[in-house]
Amino acid sequence: MKLVSRYIERDGTGRVALIPENPEDMWHAYNLISHGDTIRASTIRKVQTESATGSSSSSRVRTMLTVEVETIDFDTQACVLRLKGRNVEENPYVKMGAYHTVDIEPNRKFSLTKACWDIVALERIDMACDPSQNADVAAVIMHEGLANVCLVTGAMTLVRAKIDVTIPRKRKGSTSQHEKGLQKFYDTVLQAILRHVNFEVTRCILLASPGFVKDHFFEYMMQWASKNDNRVLIDNKSKFLLIHASSGFKHSLKEVLADPAVTSRMADTKAMAEVKALENFYAVLQTEPSRAFYGLKHVLKANEGQAIDTLLVSDNLFRSQSVEERKTYVKLVESVRDNGGTTRIFSSLHVSGEQLTQLTGVAAVLRFPMPELEEEPLDSDEDS
Template identity: 45%
Template sequence: MKLVNKWIDKDGAGYVTLRPEDDEDMWHIYNLVQEGDDVRASAVRRVQSTSATGSVESHRMKMMLTLEVTKVTFSPATSAPTTSASSTAAAAASSGSAAEPTASLHLSGRVSAENKYVKMGSFHTLDLEANRDVRIAKQEWDSISLNRVEEACVEGRGAEVGLSFVARVARLGTAAICLLSEHLTTVRQRIEVPVPRKRIGSATLHEKGMARFLSTVYSALLRHIPYNTLKVIVLASPGFTKDTLYDYIFAEATRTANKQLLSAKNKFVRIHVSNPHVHSLVEVLKSPEITTQLKETKFAREGIMLDRFFKMLERDELRAWYGPNHVSLATDRGAVGTLLISDNLFRASDPKQRKRFVEMVEAVREKGGEVLIFSSMHESGEQLNQLSGIAAILTFPLDVEIVEEEERIAKEEAEKENAERMLPNDA
């Protein structure tokens, strides 16, 4: 993401102009734009004009439109359809490479700035695209939004981990090729190739099926995994399929003299997982082999802390709280050491709700606590959303029932004092 322009006054009102460059930038903009914001971007709209002869002509015109946003829709990049060995081979043999799927972001609302061709107040939808500027104007830019802009515009961001979940399941060889960045997990391709069981008299059929499966996965890795720029490339599977694939990859790289792939050999890590599905991502990120290499990355830290929270919940539940009301109580007591919060909560349509969570984050940081904002596009974020989207690891134990009772008593006393103040004074 490029920061093109920025102006924010002392009261927090103002605008930023951004130029998204990839899917993750689209995700950042989705999290920045809220209902009521004014967004300006290019749009294509059909315009009617009357010629000198009186005939009405209609044509499409590109223009800049400003909308007061009423609805924001984000569609993540969808993976290619499940691919068989033959379709992958055909794709690899084709002269042109297929375009990668990309995320889409649609903003709907009323036109809020004068335009020569579009009436004020009319409804329109902006389809945001990569490498096209978008200006976002808010009445108040809070700390969460400003931090996201700053984070999104850091140079050198991008996918950091490539993953291949592979397995032999019954008569099928299955694989999912994924890219993992700080905020998104993108499934680039799913693969299914028939692999007959290994039986007496049918070993040849099994070997041919396995060879087709490995070749298909290898071709998909070459197409979708930028191994030159990634920090780690993970081959994950139950059993020994990952080891078989690893050996095949570097045998093929040697045979074809693929020097770039051979030079990236030290990036490949083999991880055992309980099942070959993408939701095993959390299991991968918790493995010692990965945490040592990615301990400084945002998503690895989130996975580690979420795992620590669940363990704390099992052995010392007085130090593991979750839910907005309970975490708010712990924050007020200054007991939160680590706050785990989903970005879903900052997309609340009610501004009061969003402000509540922003204030919680700021309060924890002011008291020296750590705040981890989870992306709901990662498996760890989805798990946190199942716990209401917010949880906390406390620095000291607190009993929920005792704290709630103390709060209730304090509230009753405050209401009683207010009532007494309202009574007329006796002569």
């Protein structure tokens, strides 16, 4: 993302102009824009004109529109951000108050005006504009019969292909069906990799599986490449990294990213930092349960005692429709920072973020034990 201009007043109002460049920037934009913001962007509008004789014609015009956002849609697969809202600025083609849906397009400037730019939003801009954060990794997690081809970027984990086939088991006296099934499975996975992984931008490709599936598959892939003279695979052979995983399900990606072989190979990406932070939380919960809490009620209580050392928050809480709710979390983040604690905002698209979201979305590791909190019942929203 490129930051073009930034005018933010002392009281937090102001506008920021940004140019999104890649799909991930769309995700950042999705997290920035909330209900009630106004956005100014170039867009295409179908305009109907009626001539003096009464015949009408419609044409498509590109125009700059300013809309007040009412609904925000994000498609994680295609990485498309769509904002619907009312027109709030005079325009030759569109009436005031008319509805329009703006597609945020890559490489086109948009400017965003908020009534209140909070610390979380400002940080999000910094993060989005930091080019060093970009690290594209592809990961293929599999076990016999199941494979997930994922792309891991700084803020997102996208499952590009999920292959789920049944492989016949070995039977007494005949293993040919089993082997045939396995070949077919490998071939499907291989095709998925070729289709979804862009070897030019991907820094490394992780092949993870329990047992020998990964080795077997890698062997198969290389044989296939030399047989078919596939230069792409042969040239990028060194990018493949074989890692152990306990299963082929998506959440095993967490183990893969925590593997020391991966950590040494990749720069310290956000995904990895999140995995570590969450692991740390669980470790404390096991050893010292009175120092690790989750759920808004407990965490707020802990914050009152200025006890929070590390705060883990899922970013979907900041996308909340309700301004009140959003404010609560922003305040929490600010207050933890003021008290010298660290905060980690998890991307809800990563596996670790998914897990945190399930775990009420907010968790904290404390500086000192607060056993009195343990006695208190969990939040009422636990029931839902």
